[in-house]
Amino acid sequence: MAHDGHDHDDHEGSELSPIALRVKTLESLLTEKGYIDPAALDVLIDTYETKVGPRNGAAVVARAWTDAAFADGLKRDATAAIASLGYVGRQGEHMVALFNTPTIHNMVVCTLCSCYPWPVLGLPPVWYKSMPYRSRAVIDPRGVLAEFGVVLPEGTEVRVWDSTAEVRYIVIPERPAGTEGWNAERLAAIVSRDAMIGTGIATVPA
Amino acid sequence: MNGPHDMGGFTGFGPVRPERDEPIFHANWERRAFATTLAAGAMGQWNIDMSRHSRERVPATAYWASTYYEIWLAGLERLLLDKGLISKEELADGVPHGLGRPVSRVLSAADTPAVLARGGPADRKLDREARFRPGDRIRARNLNPDGHTRLPRYARGKIGEIATIHGSHVFPDSAAAGKGDDPQWLYSVRFPAVELWGIDSRDAVMIDLWEPYLEPA
Numbered sequence: 001m002a003h004d005g006h007d008h009d010d011h012e013g014s015e016l017s018p019i020a021l022r023v024k025t026l027e028s029l030l031t032e033k034g035y036i037d038p039a040a041l042d043v044l045i046d047t048y049e050t051k052v053g054p055r056n057g058a059a060v061v062a063r064a065w066t067d068a069a070f071a072d073g074l075k076r077d078a079t080a081a082i083a084s085l086g087y088v089g090r091q092g093e094h095m096v097a098l099f100n101t102p103t104i105h106n107m108v109v110c111t112l113c114s115c116y117p118w119p120v121l122g123l124p125p126v127w128y129k130s131m132p133y134r135s136r137a138v139i140d141p142r143g144v145l146a147e148f149g150v151v152l153p154e155g156t157e158v159r160v161w162d163s164t165a166e167v168r169y170i171v172i173p174e175r176p177a178g179t180e181g182w183n184a185e186r187l188a189a190i191v192s193r194d195a196m197i198g199t200g201i202a203t204v205p206a
Numbered sequence: 207m208n209g210p211h212d213m214g215g216f217t218g219f220g221p222v223r224p225e226r227d228e229p230i231f232h233a234n235w236e237r238r239a240f241a242t243t244l245a246a247g248a249m250g251q252w253n254i255d256m257s258r259h260s261r262e263r264v265p266a267t268a269y270w271a272s273t274y275y276e277i278w279l280a281g282l283e284r285l286l287l288d289k290g291l292i293s294k295e296e297l298a299d300g301v302p303h304g305l306g307r308p309v310s311r312v313l314s315a316a317d318t319p320a321v322l323a324r325g326g327p328a329d330r331k332l333d334r335e336a337r338f339r340p341g342d343r344i345r346a347r348n349l350n351p352d353g354h355t356r357l358p359r360y361a362r363g364k365i366g367e368i369a370t371i372h373g374s375h376v377f378p379d380s381a382a383a384g385k386g387d388d389p390q391w392l393y394s395v396r397f398p399a400v401e402l403w404g405i406d407s408r409d410a411v412m413i414d415l416w417e418p419y420l421e422p423a
Contacts (some may be wrong), residue, residue: 033306111214
């Protein structure tokens with residue numbers, strides 16, 4: 001995408017940009033036609049701005065790192081295992097967990113649009129939906145990873161998952177050395193969103 | 207359709223630029239565009255495949271020059287016009303010229319959490335066996351339909367191997383055209399990078415593909 005959507009229409013009473021005006025016009029038209037309820041819009045925004053986000057996914061990863069039975073369940077039926085932690089619903093109806101190993105690094109993209117596992121990661125960042133990522137992740141995954149500061153050994157297989165269907169993927173990064181004995185809460189704090197997309201790895205902060 | 211959205215393999219868009227401490231939305235209009243799209247979808251007047259197809263039909267030069275939520279907005283406006291829920295004049299004026307068409311569902315604030323939790327599962331029962339098994343070699347067919355498809359251009363004609371069977375799911379090519387769910391077996395298919403791009407590499411791309419996209423190889 002050409003630019004990143006920065007816009008300054010948050011100040012009540014200030015002049016709206018053309019796109020902000022277009023959105024406001026449509027919302028008010030649909031409200032007056034009886035098609036939408038602005039109060040529902042507020043709930044939708046609040047849900048994805050304050051309630052659902054990558055902390056959910058980090059809890060899934062930390063649990064998988066500390067509970068072998070949970071990790072097994074996650075491999076067999078990720079939707080059910082993730083639901084057992086309370087993360088369900090839209091854009092997470094059919095979940096698959098991809099476990100990184102010393103020889104396989106998984107990385108997720110949606111070349112055709114922006115498919116992303118909302119219940120565990122929230123809404124996708126701009127770069128994930130951007131033309132550069134969608135176009136290059138499949139043809140040059142190592143080049144893309146390098147832009148995230150991730151350089152993998154030649155011998156590691158990079159496995160890129162193109163989310164073309166309603167199956168949603170979460171990467172379970174490898175648990176870093178030096179975290180022995182950590183509890184799930186402490187582990188969850190070192191699991192980044194990017195590590196669960198596969199454009200990052202989990203590391204112990206220096 | 208071979209639209210601007212089918213981006214896998216392009217190389218002219220420059221580096222990926224992650225933003226530090228990125229906010230969920232970059233402007234208030236993005237919040238409202240996002241939520242208006244979801245709430246309008248909850249009317250049940252179209253399905254997710256129609257919604258994607260509407261965005262894909264944003265003209266190519268505009269698509270590539272637009273931000274994400276600009277594409278969503280354009281897609282939503284088109285759906286509302288196509289379904290006769292609003293008129294061009296209303297969209298231009300921003301005021302109703304008449305009553306809305308009766309719709310069976312209007313998403314309320316109270317129902318929103320339950321609606322989100324329910325989501326929209328895409329798996330459907332199918333009374334026939336899957337044609338392929340894990341390990342089977344397949345070729346992705348060289349299909350270039352006018353309508354919506356989820357077979358990316360970069361995989362067409364390429365040879366891959368069935369990795370897993372996800373189950374039977376709504377077939378987007380049919381659902382987007384308003385021709386019903388037409389459930390089909392859905393597979394995860396492994397394509398070696400050397401097959402897709404002709405490069406010497408041990409890397410691979412895994413693509414979710416429905417049975418009608420595949421033939422034995």
